[in-house]
Amino acid sequence: MRFGVLSVVFACAAAPVFAQDTGGDVRPGEVSAEQPRADFELDLSEGQMVTLTTRSDTNFDTVLQVLDANGRVLAENDDYAGGGLQSQVIFQPPAPGFYTAAVTGYGGGFGSFELDVHEGVDFGLSGEADILFQEVVSLANGSPTQSVRVNFSAGDIAVINTFAITPGIDTTLELRGPNGAVIAQNDDSQEGGTLDSQIILEISESGQYAVIAGSYSGSDTGDLMLSVATDPNADVPYDFSAIGGEEIARYTGTIDDTQPSREYPVTLTAGQTLLALADATSGELDTVLRILGPDGQPVALNDDRGDGSLNSAIALTASETGEYTVSMERYRGSNGSGEFSLVLSLVDAVIVDELRTLRENINLSGEVRTIRTEDFIVHYTLEGVDASSEAYALEVGASLQENLDAQVAIGFAEPIRDSDGYYRAFVSNVGGALGFARPVETVFDNPFTGDVREEMASRAVFVIDNDFVGLGDAGASSLIRATATHELNHIVQYGYDAIEELDWLYESTASWIETVTVGEDQDATDYVAADFSRPGRCWSTPDEGLDYGQWTLLQSIADVHGNRMVVRFWENAVHMDGLETMDAALRDAGSDLTEAVTRWRAQNYALDYDLAPVFTSTVEMSGTLSGTGSGRAKGRIEELGVNYLALDLDGPATLSVTGTGEMAMFLLGQRGGEIQVIPLGQSGTVEPGQWETASLMVINTALPPSPGVCTGENYQINITEPGDDRPGASYRFSDRHFIVPGEDDEEEQAVEAAPE
Known part of the structure; x- marks a missing residue:
């Protein structure tokens, strides 16, 4: 993935009150070929909570686990929010005793690191912080919020945090002043990647304040850690109340x-x-x-x-x-x-300009330098954790310029420029990601889209990692080119619509654009296996990685309608949302979304893509239909998902599909340098002996009610005596790259076939 996702798992039980120890026990460690796992013993008492964090000067990509005395994994983390490639586990033992913190390298990597063992939840407070309250509180059906009263003095920097002990709680925070008015609120911490909450505020009036912790839904239940402190070294957010001006109106309401x-x-x-x-x-x-x-x-x-x-x-x-x-x-x-x-x-x-800069909120760790191309300003530094070099920044700028020209040549409109007429890019330590793009200003009208007036067009900024250490086997120049064109395409997308209901389209288009613009430097083919391994999942599912991996759908559509069709989808996104964004463009071209997805699912089986030789997998087979006489198979497929079944029949047979969904079958037969795709509908005769290889594709042709809303339907296949119908092929693909998909272990098959 180009942007890291937090994954912290922990075991816990209700905890008593304790004070945070602002110091940590730092233990050095190393993972090597001789010692592929570094173990650290933890002697924990009942109810004690600790924060375990790895740190590495060489950006060694760690994986951290906590094991019990029997070697059972109780907690595990790879990358945590704000930690780059480092790992963090917040752990509370289910019982007193000895536990093991085990550190390995991601993907079998080696390197040196330090393990910081910090008592309590490490909220990142400085050594000069004064903790006013830190306890575990509970949200329950009868008590959806918990309130704590604390005294602040004018000038204090209040730092208030939550940490959800019970998994799944989406916490909220509210701070009320001495007069009872709400003066600050927060849902998700600015650290990103978590559902925990944080308020940092300079107190303007001495007195007693109320801190109220709750949940976003208002109905979450469970335990959370609530911490209230003052910290003179905390970074205070922008103070909107300090903006001078002439008040012309004030309104209140509900x-x-x-x-x-x-x-x-x-x-x-x-x-x-x-x-x-x-x-x-x-x-x-x-x-x-x-x-x-x-x-x-x-x-x-x-x-x-x-x-x-x-x-x-x-x-x-x-x-x-x-x-x-x-x-x-x-x-x-x-x-x-x-x-x-x-x-x-x-x-x-x-x-x-001040608020525009605030929304960009990208601060480099040293003196900011810039280089300019015709259309880009690249910001970089030579100091601190974000340090790169002038040569690196020049290469980023050149790659961005090259790929802007390439994407415009395909037909995409230029994205929205800043007030100086440039696009902004930053070279920074992204923290476990290759880069990201973020909309920072809603403009509504992109001047580069002609007479069209957008509804949610936004200006965006681009961030690329400063060294790519630990982020891939390819060289830095290759990763710069792939990341530049991928994230630049997001900026192009935001110039059409920054809030598209079919959010699948964002990552799939950006991955596809890599394959069109940067040749062998693309890394989109690395994502294909995620999709090929789960073909029965709903198309547009929010499952992690499938939007990246399903760029092949856009390529399959482009093979028929040309690259300009992908641009049409984004032009439609200006005034359309959801499935209509793609379906309307396809209908204008004499097709529709169901037909396009059906063809794509067959093309995936055939591997008829120019880049197929570097794919890392074939499609997952769900089982084998075999035997003679009558038989039956069963399975479950979500909307616009498929099952592929190998055919091992002794002779011709009629296959018919029944079930609760809108199922259809296609014969996928290899012969004469082709993979022919023959529609069988809900019933048809197959003769496997006529083909070098033959499989059955069962597809649920129902459209999801909205993007990513997946339910799945059951189906059965009946095998009976052959009939006389012999339909012709709907599609033909080259078998130039075809590899017969391997069959899963029998225990993992989603479809079972047995004599009736």
Whole structure:
């Protein structure tokens, strides 16, 4: 994956109150050919909680496990959020005794490291922090929130954290001032990758404050660690209350199911800069601000303003004189309700750039240097953890420029530029990922898409790793090219639509574009095995890795309709959502989504792709139909998924499929340098002896109700005496790269065949 995903697993039971030890026990270790696993003994008492973290100066990619006395794995982690390739486990023993922390190298790698053993949950506080409260609290059906009162002094930097002990709790935090008003809220910590919450705030007024911990759904139950501290060394988020200006209006109200949005007019003169600040003051409201221009079209939007809260802020310099409308809404798809305050002020135009920089929120570890190409500014540093070199930055810039030209040549519109007319790229220690792209400003109208006015077009920034240490076997130049074109394509996508319901399209298109633009430097073929191993899963499933691996669907479509069809999908995304985004374009070309997916599933079996020689697997077979006379097989397939069944029949037979879903069968036969795809519908005769190899493809032709919503249907195949029908082939693929798929172990087969 190009962006790391947190995976922390731990065992736990209810814990008593304890104080955090701000120091750690640091133990050096090494993994080598002679010692492929480094073990550390832990003597833990009942209820004790520890944070175990690996650190490596050489970016050694560690895997950390906690084992009990019998060698059973109780907790495990590869990469944790904010830790790059390092590992972290927060562990609470189920019973007192000796446990083992075991460190190995990912993929059998070797290297040196340190293991930091920290009592309690390590929330990253400095040695000068003062912990005011740290205990395990419980959310229950009758007590959906827990409240703690603490005293703060003016000037204190409050640092409030949650850590979900019970897996699956999506925590929230709320801080109320001495007068009871909500002054800060948070759902997910800015560290990313977790559902834990964090508030960092400089206290402006001495007094007693209330810290309220709950869950996003309001109904999660279980245990969480709640920590309240002051830390003079904590980084304080941007202070929106300190922005000077002339207040011109103040509104309060409620957003709920009966009133999901409210609108407020404001008259602006061309050149005036309006600052709109929205704050939730009660409930679980996640605010969203939208500003409409004098023509009624949206000109600005903000969800989370960048200070760690769910509150919103927009600074907009009016391009024309007239009546604008500030729309106060709640996050799309959220049922959160509550009271809010909305303050409108006229401010200096420099605030527009300040908030734009805040949303980018990419800080390098040393003096920032830049290089420029025709269209890009690449930011890099020579110091700290983000250090690279001028030569490296020049190579990043050259690759971005090359691939921008290549993607525009395919037909994609240029993405949205910043106010200086450039695209921004950063070279940074991405932390276990090759790179990422992130939308930072909703613009609504991409000037490079002609007369089309987008609804959610956004400007984005691009980040690429500074050295790729431990991130692949290919050389840095190859990884730069593959990552540059992949992440650049995300920026192109955001220029059409930054919130597309068919989110499958984001990663699949970016992986496909690698194969079209950077030749042998692509690494999209590494992802194909993830899809080939689970063909029965619903197309557009959110299963990890399948969106990357299913770029072959776009290639299969391009083989028929040309590369321009993929561009059409993104052009449709401007005013369409979900399955219609692709289906409408295919229908205009005389096809449809079901037909395209069916052809693709057969092409996967045939391996008829130019890049197939570097694929690492064939499609997974679900079993074998064999025997004589009548028989029966059964299985389960999700929407637009397939099962492949090898045919080992003694002679001709009629196959018929029945079940609860919209199932159809296709014979996949190899002969004369081809893989022929013959439709059998729900019943048809097959003669395996006529083919060099023959398999049956069973597909659930039902479309999912919406992207990624998968249910699956049962089916049965009946084997009876042969009939006279002999349909012709619908598709023909070359067998130039065909490899007969291997059969699974009998115990793993999803389809069973037996005489009736």
